Each structure stands twice: as structure tokens, then as C-alpha cells.
Amino acid sequence: MKAPLxxxxxxxxxxNDPDFILEYVEKIYDVISSIxxxxxxxxxxxxxxxxxxxxxxxxxxxxSRTAGxxxxxxxxxxxxxxxxxIRTTCxxxxxxxxxxxxxxxxxxxxxxxxxxxxxxxxxxxxxxGSTTENSAFFSTRNPWDLxxxxxxxxxxxxxAVAALEATASLGSDTGGSIRAPAAYTAxxxxxxxxGLVSRFGLIAxxxxxxQIGPICRSVSDVAVLLDVISGFDPxxxxxxxxxxxxxxxxxxxxxxxxSEIKVAIIREMFSDGIEAPVKTIFNSVLxxxxxxxxxxxxxxxxxxxxxxxxxxxxxxxxxxxxxxxxDGIRYGYHIVVxxxxxxxxxxxVRSTAFGDEVxxxxxxxxxxxxxxxxxxxxxxxxKVRRVIRDRLLRIxxxxxxxxxxxxxxxxxxxGERITDPLKLYAMDVNTVPANLSGLPAISLPxxxxxxxxxxxxxxxxxxxxxxxxxxxxxxEDLLNIAPxxxxxxxxxx
Amino acid sequence: xxxxxxxxxxxxxxxxxTSLRTxxxxxxxxxxxxxxxxxxxxxxxxxxxxxxxxxNREAIREALKVxxxxxxxxxxxxxxxxxxxxxxxxxxxxxxxxYDGMGSLPIAKGGFIRIENDSxxxxxxxRRINIEExxxxxxxxxxxxxxxxxxxxxxxRSGVALLEIVTEPDLESPKEARIFISKLVSILxxxxxxxxxxxxxxxxxxxxxxxxxxxxxxKNIGSPKDVEKALQYEIARQxxxxxxxxxxxxxxxxxxxxxxxxxxxxAKELEEDYRYFPDPDxxxxxISSDLIDEVRSTLPELPGDRIKRLMSEYGLSKYLAHVxxxxxxxxxxxxxxxxxxxxxASTIASILVNELLRWVDECGITIEEGxxxxxxxxxxxxxxxxxxKKLSSKLIKEYIKKIITEDIDPDDLIGKGYVSIMxxxxxxxxxxxxxxxxxKAVEDAKKNPKAINYLVGQVMKKxxxxxxxxxxxxxxxxRLKENVC
Numbered sequence: 013m014k015a016p017l018x019x020x021x022x023x024x025x026x027x028n029d030p031d032f033i034l035e036y037v038e039k040i041y042d043v044i045s046s047i048x049x050x051x052x053x054x055x056x057x058x059x060x061x062x063x064x065x066x067x068x069x070x071x072x073x074x075x076s077r078t079a080g081x082x083x084x085x086x087x088x089x090x091x092x093x094x095x096x097x098i099r100t101t102c103x104x105x106x107x108x109x110x111x112x113x114x115x116x117x118x119x120x121x122x123x124x125x126x127x128x129x130x131x132x133x134x135x136x137x138x139x140x141g142s143t144t145e146n147s148a149f150f151s152t153r154n155p156w157d158l159x160x161x162x163x164x165x166x167x168x169x170x171x172a173v174a175a176l177e178a179t180a181s182l183g184s185d186t187g188g189s190i191r192a193p194a195a196y197t198a199x200x201x202x203x204x205x206x207g208l209v210s211r212f213g214l215i216a217x218x219x220x221x222x223q224i225g226p227i228c229r230s231v232s233d234v235a236v237l238l239d240v241i242s243g244f245d246p247x248x249x250x251x252x253x254x255x256x257x258x259x260x261x262x263x264x265x266x267x268x269x270x271s272e273i274k275v276a277i278i279r280e281m282f283s284d285g286i287e288a289p290v291k292t293i294f295n296s297v298l299x300x301x302x303x304x305x306x307x308x309x310x311x312x313x314x315x316x317x318x319x320x321x322x323x324x325x326x327x328x329x330x331x332x333x334x335x336x337x338x339d340g341i342r343y344g345y346h347i348v349v350x351x352x353x354x355x356x357x358x359x360x361v362r363s364t365a366f367g368d369e370v371x372x373x374x375x376x377x378x379x380x381x382x383x384x385x386x387x388x389x390x391x392x393x394x395k396v397r398r399v400i401r402d403r404l405l406r407i408x409x410x411x412x413x414x415x416x417x418x419x420x421x422x423x424x425x426x427g428e429r430i431t432d433p434l435k436l437y438a439m440d441v442n443t444v445p446a447n448l449s450g451l452p453a454i455s456l457p458x459x460x461x462x463x464x465x466x467x468x469x470x471x472x473x474x475x476x477x478x479x480x481x482x483x484x485x486x487x488e489d490l491l492n493i494a495p496x497x498x499x500x501x502x503x504x505x
Numbered sequence: 506x507x508x509x510x511x512x513x514x515x516x517x518x519x520x521x522x523t524s525l526r527t528x529x530x531x532x533x534x535x536x537x538x539x540x541x542x543x544x545x546x547x548x549x550x551x552x553x554x555x556x557x558x559x560x561n562r563e564a565i566r567e568a569l570k571v572x573x574x575x576x577x578x579x580x581x582x583x584x585x586x587x588x589x590x591x592x593x594x595x596x597x598x599x600x601x602x603x604y605d606g607m608g609s610l611p612i613a614k615g616g617f618i619r620i621e622n623d624s625x626x627x628x629x630x631x632r633r634i635n636i637e638e639x640x641x642x643x644x645x646x647x648x649x650x651x652x653x654x655x656x657x658x659x660x661x662r663s664g665v666a667l668l669e670i671v672t673e674p675d676l677e678s679p680k681e682a683r684i685f686i687s688k689l690v691s692i693l694x695x696x697x698x699x700x701x702x703x704x705x706x707x708x709x710x711x712x713x714x715x716x717x718x719x720x721x722x723x724k725n726i727g728s729p730k731d732v733e734k735a736l737q738y739e740i741a742r743q744x745x746x747x748x749x750x751x752x753x754x755x756x757x758x759x760x761x762x763x764x765x766x767x768x769x770x771x772a773k774e775l776e777e778d779y780r781y782f783p784d785p786d787x788x789x790x791x792i793s794s795d796l797i798d799e800v801r802s803t804l805p806e807l808p809g810d811r812i813k814r815l816m817s818e819y820g821l822s823k824y825l826a827h828v829x830x831x832x833x834x835x836x837x838x839x840x841x842x843x844x845x846x847x848x849x850a851s852t853i854a855s856i857l858v859n860e861l862l863r864w865v866d867e868c869g870i871t872i873e874e875g876x877x878x879x880x881x882x883x884x885x886x887x888x889x890x891x892x893x894k895k896l897s898s899k900l901i902k903e904y905i906k907k908i909i910t911e912d913i914d915p916d917d918l919i920g921k922g923y924v925s926i927m928x929x930x931x932x933x934x935x936x937x938x939x940x941x942x943x944x945k946a947v948e949d950a951k952k953n954p955k956a957i958n959y960l961v962g963q964v965m966k967k968x969x970x971x972x973x974x975x976x977x978x979x980x981x982x983x984r985l986k987e988n989v990c
Contacts (some may be wrong), residue, residue, distance in 0.1 A: 084514045091557075094554065094555040100554070100555075102554070107554065110554070111789070112548075112553070112554070112555070113548065113553075114548050114553075114556075116555060211557065212555070212557050213555040213556075215554040215555045216554075216555070216556055216786075218785075219785035219786050220785035246559065247557060247559060248557050248559075249557065249559050249786060249787050249788060250785075250786065250788055311960060312618065329782060330785055332780075333587050333589060333599055333780070335598045336589060336591070336597065336599055337552045337554070337598050337599075339591070339593075339594065341593060341658075342551065342552075342596065343553070354593050354656075355591070358591055378780065381589075381776050381780040381781075382780055382784055383780075386607055386781075386782070390782060391607075391608065394608070447912070472799070495531035
């Protein structure tokens with residue numbers, strides 16, 4: 013059968029023949045049956061019959077001309093985004109049986125536009141990690157090389173999209189968790205500007221840093237999903253009061269680049285830790301951009317060397333607070349409490365049901381917030397954060413975008429980085445500045461080293477997603493890589 | 506306690522903003538009372554994963570009213586802080602509160618309340634005012650933490666808006682503490698912020714130290730009277746320790762209302778580390794001077810001014826005016842509404858202060874309930890009967906007792922044997938009329954005692970059945986005999 017690879021293609025098929033959705037659902041589930049045991053992208057996959065029933069309802073709506081924007085789309089949702097009636101685990105034993113009684117705002121918006129949620133994807137526990145190895149249940153494998161990690165923490169969402177197990181997916185990005193797996197799976201992942209997408213229903217890791225965003229096989233698909241999920245939500249006090257314009261970002265795909273695009277390269281994003289092949293691919297993209305009239309210039313932000321420690325202080329501080337609520341009393345991991353004090357029960361629950369990385373971050377976060385250390389760590393980190401933000405904003409006042417390799421290294425093999433937290437954290441060096449400053453950032457497929465994908469990151473001004481997506485689309489067309497399909501699933505196309 | 510023991514008392518008063526329709530950070534009703542356990546909850550106030558708080562803007566206005574009434578300095582930014590401690594009644598294991606320091610500010614700092622202790626007037630300084638969320642409630646099935654085999658938690662109250670009002674340690678006696686709280690509650694009641702008659706709407710923590718001793722905190726005291734009792738107990742306890750050569754250590758104690766004692770709950774050797782930091786889910790809210798001015802323009806008359814006005818406008822004594830206003834705004838409102846209807850201010854004030862309050866206290870009902878029975882209409886009837894001398898001032902007391910305990914109208918009481926000496930006069934007049942109108946029946950009655958009943962019947966008819974038949978019979982009998990002579 014025909015297998016549309018992008019949302020626009022899928023919509024064309026569906027508009028010609030609404031019943032194509034059923035065919036498409038069958039196709040996707042066939043791919044899943046053969047690929048999922050190899051990659052393991054999903055923690056919870058909805059039963060085929062249930063999804064078919066949803067699809068039939070959508071077809072009926074198309075026929076009665078009441079259907080929404082995302083007809084036929086099967087969306088994989090990261091398992092830290094709340095889905096009513098569908099188990100939401102955060103890849104943690106703490107929430108392994110948690111079935112939420114409500115929907116995240118983004119899930120409501122997907123449903124309003126008739127998207128169908130196909131399942132919940134694997135991730136690092138509570139989104140803490142860059143490889144998806146910290147899942148309490150199992151690791152997800154990179155569909156480009158099954159011996160390597162898919163990146164993280166939204167590794168399941170990126171893998172499901174790359175391996176054709178879903179039309180598109182949602183991830184969340186606290187320090188690079190959308191962009192890292194997008195880079196490692198040759199997909200397109202956007203971390204929107206802070207406040208553009210509602211966080212209501214996103215299980216918090218570090219509230220002031222994170223955003224929900226799309227992971228797709230093309231820039232246009234990202235624009236389509238962003239149109240659906242973005243916009244003011246009265247239930248999230250950090251959401252920005254901007255009107256929602258239907259199709260606003262999709263329209264940006266038709267725009268031409270206005271004038272010479274100015275690209276800043278920050279010297280500090282090319283530290284010793286960067287691998288040579290990554291640099292080579294990045295530079296070859298820059299060359300192509302320059303020969304297409306882009307202006308590329310190197311700048312320096314010395315303060316960026318503090319970005320990682322600043323990020324880890326703020327993120328762990330917030331995490332230690334956010335994760336305090338998991339005590340096994342009202343929901344989640346449960347133990348026999350009879351005859352024990354609540355204090356004892358809390359300690360037992362939290363010692364047993366949290367993984368090591370989660371416990372490590374709770375401990376670090378509790379420390380940096382404790383009396384006597386607050387000024388030295390949290391307060392200082394907050395100040396550095398503002399400095400970094402100001403520096404990046406200043407650069408973006410004279411440049412359109414800041415470009416860098418998304419990840420400094422190629423996808424690691426399993427166990428290669430996870431054993432050394434500092435080496436693991438160092439992978440986030442180029443992604444955390446966007447979270448610290450709230451800026452939008454996207455990762456695009458830039459090329460391959462052998463069959464290993466390399467990602468190209470662009471950051472732009474606050475709420476300039478339209479410009480960012482327009483430039484991204486241009487680069488995507490120029491490089492002609494997307495949609496990139498791993499060998500593993502190519503026979504399904 | 507010897508008179509010269511130097512005592513320093515500071516209070517932390519927690520007041521629920523009961524005027525709000527919804528909780529502080531979600532749309533659950535703010536009125537949780539009388540609902541089945543855990544039925545007044547949502548993902549936000551249960552702290553479910555993914556739920557986010559959104560500030561109730563009305564709560565900010567209510568807090569600003571209080572800040573203005575207490576002469577406090579309002580901060581330009583409203584910042585919420587997370588206060589962390591693990592406890593089962595706290596669903597997120599942190600409380601969204603405010604703090605002075607650690608990147609945060611309370612909504613207002615400084616301010617004062619003037620109190621009157623006997624004839625002395627004194628300023629009690631306010632340290633700060635916080636907005637915060639109420640935790641849920643823990644209940645023990647046997648009523649005691651010691652004997653209960655398990656604990657129940659009800660989150661219906663979780664997330665209700667609270668104001669925490671903290672004083673400087675300016676209070677020097679338990680009585681002053683009581684007077685201060687009464688005044689503060691009266692101010693809040695006049696502002697319409699809280700209904701102090703609701704159970705749990707006002708809770709007080711008291712910090713007390715006596716000379717040479719460390720600070721002891723007494724948690725969770727209910728009424729102003731209990732604050733006074735708890736502090737009296739604590740001064741006696743601490744003085745005894747000092748007298749016997751011991752030292753008072755820093756600790757937290759609980760007030761056991763039943764036993765009338767304080768009980769140690771934990772030694773407070775170290776300051777608990779609450780790991781305060783600004784809540785990243787709640788961006789700071791600017792408080793504009795326009796908003797402050799607008800709120801200021803809606804401030805009602807406050808208790809201090811009202812007392813003065815009752816004295817000048819109605820000629821009340823300082824004592825009566827003070828009690829009428831401070832004891833409850835409802836009392837002051839009832840007073841003014843009755844006076845508007847039927848004048849006689851001092852009579853009405855005395856009815857309310859001397860009679861209503863007495864029976865409300867003795868029956869253990871609220872002033873609100875008492876005033877539902879002793880309505881403006883009933884008060885005015887009593888005043889009228891008193892003026893018309895149908896009732897004596899002594900009998901008025903009897904009447905009010907009956908009205909409050911049995912919810913009965915004064916007119917109905919007249920028919921139930923509640924007739925007074927003054928009523929004798931009234932009855933005599935009626936009897937005189939009946940005698941004049943029925944000369945034949947009078948003659949009959951003189952001969953035949955059984956015929957008296959006809960005359961009694963006539964009197965009953967004229968008084969619409971409200972004359973006491975026994976008394977009427979006796980009066981007629983007496984009158985008949987007078988005629989004989």
C-alpha cells in the first residue's frame with residue numbers, strides 16, 4: 013500500500029478517500045508489529061481495535077464535514093504528558109499504574125483536531141537523561157543502529173517517528189530532550205519559546221525550563237503540530253497571552269526568505285568535547301548555506317561555559333520540589349502501610365520507586381536549595397541564567413539565528429555515557445542555552461556519519477517560530493535529507 | 506504568675522478568606538464545610554502530576570484590603586514561594602506560600618493595630634501579611650493520634666485561601682493577646698474578608714517567652730479566649746520551671762483545648778529547613794498603584810471608626826459601643842438596623858450586649874443563629890412593649906431567653922402565660938371595659954361563680970387570646986368582690 017510520510021501527504025490521501033485512514037492504521041500497526049520488538053519505543057501502545065474505532069469516528073466526522081485539522085494522524089505522546097484514561101508513567105515505577113483522570117491541554121487540542129493518540133512513548137525517568145537509558149522499564153534502541161541510544165529524554169517519541177510507528181509525536185524539552193533524540197534519529201524536533209505551548213498536564217521536571225514540542229519527519233509537519241498545540245491556556249500561568257491563529261505556522265512554510273539570513277556561530281559551542289565528524293558535517297552545512305547567500309559569522313559568549321552548571325542547579329532545584337509529591341499515599345507506587353509511620357512509608361516508597369538518576373537529582377536539588385547554600389548555588393545560578401539570556405538576546409538582535417551542532421557527539425552505544433554522570437550531562441552543552449534563555453530552538457537532520465545521524469540546531473528570538481521554521485524549511489529543502497528513513501524500516505515504504 | 510514577670514508574645518494568625526467563591530489556585534468551591542470527604546477536590550488542589558496552579562485574583566484584592574486596613578506597606582510584586590515539608594495533609598509536600606527573603610516577598614510588610622486594654626491604648630506592630638494555601642485535614646477515627654489504628658485525610662480544605670498575619674512580639678499579657686485578636690478579627694469581618702463564626706476560619710499560633718527563657722511556640726489555638734487561656738497556662742508552666750531553677754527550652758507545643766493544657770510536640774533545636782524558593786509555576790504579579798487605589802476606595806468603615814460613630818451618633822457608652830462592634834460585626838449591624846427601625850439606641854444596645862450575648866454563650870450557638878431568632882422585628886416589638894409598659898424590664902429578660910432558646914415571637918409568648926405586673930394594669934383596663942359592657946353578666950357572676958367564665962371569655966376575646974386565663978379569672982373574681990363591698 014501507499015505509505016504517506018508527511019502529514020500533508022496523509023491529508024491528501026484522506027481527503028480523496030476518508031476510508032484510507034483505516035488502511036493507514038493497519039499499515040502503522042503492521043510496522044509496529046515487526047519493528048517495535050527491535051526498537052521498543054512505546055511504554056503503552058493502544059490496542060489496534062481501539063484505534064480503529066477512533067478512526068471510524070473520525071471518518072464519520074469527515075463525511076459529515078465536521079472533522080478537524082489532523083484527520084488520520086496517529087500521534088505518539090511522550091509518557092510524561094497526561095492522557096485521560098491512558099496510563100501515564102513518566103517511565104518510573106513510581107507511576108507505573110497511574111491512569112490520570114484528566115487530559116493535558118496539548119492532548120485536548122490534538123483531540124479537538126481529530127488526531128488519534130496511538131500510544132505513550134518511552135523516556136528517561138521523569139525526563140532526566142539524554143539517552144532514554146534511564147527508563148525504569150527498558151531502553152529504546154536507535155532505529156539507525158540498534159546498538160546505540162536514540163538520545164533522550166524523548167527517545168521513544170523520536171524513535172516512533174523515525175521508525176514509521178507514528179505520523180508524528182510530542183516530546184518535552186527541559187535541557188534538550190526533544191532536540192537530542194531528533195538529532196540522533198534524523199527527525200525534526202522543535203523546542204518552542206517558553207510560554208508558547210501550555211504545560212498544563214506536563215508532569216513537571218523543571219517548570220521554568222521546559223516546553224512540550226513536536227517531533228516530526230519534516231519541518232512542515234512541525235509547523236502543522238505547532239499550530240494545533242500552541243496558544244494561550246488560562247490553566248498555565250506561564251503561558252503567553254497570544255491569540256491563536258489557525259494555520260499561522262503552516263502558512264510560514266509558504267514564505268520565501270526575505271533577505272540575507274545572518275547566522276551566528278558561538279565559539280564556546282565548539283569545545284574540546286565535540287567529535288570531529290560532527291564538526292565536519294556541521295561545517296559542510298554552513299558551506300552550503302554560505303553559497304546560498306547566508307551570512308555566517310563567529311561570535312563569542314564566554315559566559316556559556318557556565319551554562320551546564322547553571323542548568324543543572326536550576327533543573328535539580330526545581331525537580332527536588334516537583335517530585336516531593338510522590339509519596340505513594342494518594343496515587344502511584346503503593347506499599348503496605350499497616351503498622352508503619354507515614355515517615356517510614358514515605359522513605360520506603362521514595363527509596364524503592366525512584367531510580368538512581370532521579371534520586372541523584374533530588375539530592376542535588378535539595379542541597380542547592382537548603383538554607384545556607386541557597387545564595388551560593390540557586391541564587392547565583394539564577395543570576396548567571398539572566399546573564400546568558402541577555403547575551404544570547406543581544407546576539408539575536410543583530411543575527412537571525414544562532415547555529416550549532418545539536419549534539420557534540422554521535423549517538424553513543426548503550427552504557428557508554430550513562431555510567432559517568434558528568435560525561436552524560438556534557439552531552440547537553442549546546443541544547444541547554446535555549447532552555448535557560450527561553451528561546452525557541454530546532455534540530456534538523458544535517459547529514460550522516462556512516463549511518464549515524466547528525467543534527468543541526470538553530471535558535472532564534474523569542475516567539476519567532478515563524479521565521480525559524482521558514483529558515484528551517486529552506487535548509488531542509490537545500491539539504492534534501494528529510495524525510496530520512498532508516499534502513500530498518502525502508503522496506504515498509 | 507507574679508505581676509512583674511516580663512512576657513513577650515507574638516502571634517501568627519491564620520485567617521481563611523471565606524468571602525471567596527473558589528480556592529486560591531483552582532476553581533473548586535472555597536466552601537468545603539459539610540461536604541462528604543474528598544468530594545471538593547480537583548487535580549490542582551490534589552497536587553496530581555501535571556496540574557498547575559492559577560492565582561485567584563479576588564484573593565489578591567481581599568489581601569490588599571487587609572493590608573490597607575492594617576496600615577501595611579504593600580509590595581509592588583506579588584511572589585509566591587514554595588515551602589517544603591513532608592506531611593500527609595499537604596498533597597504536593599510543599600505549600601504555596603510567601604516568604605520574606607530567598608528571592609521572595611510577602612504581599613505586605615509592617616503596619617499596626619491599635620488596641621484598648623482597659624483605659625490604656627496601645628499600638629501592636631504587624632510584621633508581615635502572607636497569602637498561602639490551606640492544607641487538607643487529618644482526622645483520627647477515635648479522635649486521638651495515640652489510640653487511632655489509622656489516619657484519615659480529607660483534602661476538601663486543601664487549597665483554600667489563607668492569610669497569615671504575623672505580629673511583632675509587642676503583646677505583654679494573655680489578655681492583650683485576646684484583645685488584639687478580637688480587634689483583628691473584627692477588622693477582617695468588617696472588611697468582609699472572613700466569617701469568623703465558621704469553624705476553623707481563624708487559627709492562631711502564639712510565640713511566647715518569659716524573661717530569661719527561650720521562645721516557645723503554641724500551635725493551632727482556635728478562639729481569642731483559648732489564646733488567652735493557653736498563654737496563661739504557658740506563663741504559669743514556664744514560670745514554675747524558672748522558679749525551680751530550670752530553663753525554658755525552645756520547642757513547639759500544642760494546645761489541648763479539652764484538658765486546658767499545652768503539650769510538647771517537638772523540640773525545636775534547629776530551624777526547620779523549608780527550602781523556600783519562588784514557585785516557577787507562578788510568575789510574579791505586579792501590584793499597580795491603580796489597583797491599590799481602587800481597592801482603597803472600596804474599604805468600608807472599620808471597627809475603630811464605627812465605635813466612635815456609635816458613641817457620637819447614638820450616645821452609646823464607650824463600653825457598649827466597643828462590645829457591640831468588636832464582639833461581632835453582625836451584632837453591630839443588628840444594632841443599627843433595629844435603631845433605624847424603632848429608635849431607643851441604649852435600650853437596644855443593652856438588649857444585645859446584656860441579654861443576647863448571654864444566652865448565645867450559654868446555649869453555645871453562634872451570634873448569627875441568635876440574631877436569626879432575635880430579629881430586628883422582634884427587638885422592636887420588645888422595645889415597644891417596654892415603652893407601652895406592657896412588659897417590665899425584668900420580664901424582657903425572660904422573654905429574650907425564650908426567644909433565643911425556643912425561637913418564639915414575643916406576641917406568642919404573651920398568650921403562653923408570660924404576663925407581667927405591668928400587664929395587670931393592662932388586663933385590669935380590659936376587665937373594666939368588659940364589666941361596663943356586660944352589666945347583666947356581672948350581676949350573674951356575683952350570684953353564681955360559674956358565670957364568671959363568661960366574663961373571662963370576653964376578656965380573652967378582647968385580648969385575642971393572649972391574656973392568661975388563670976390570672977384573668979383571679980382578677981375578675983377580685984373585681985367582683987370589690988363591687989360587692
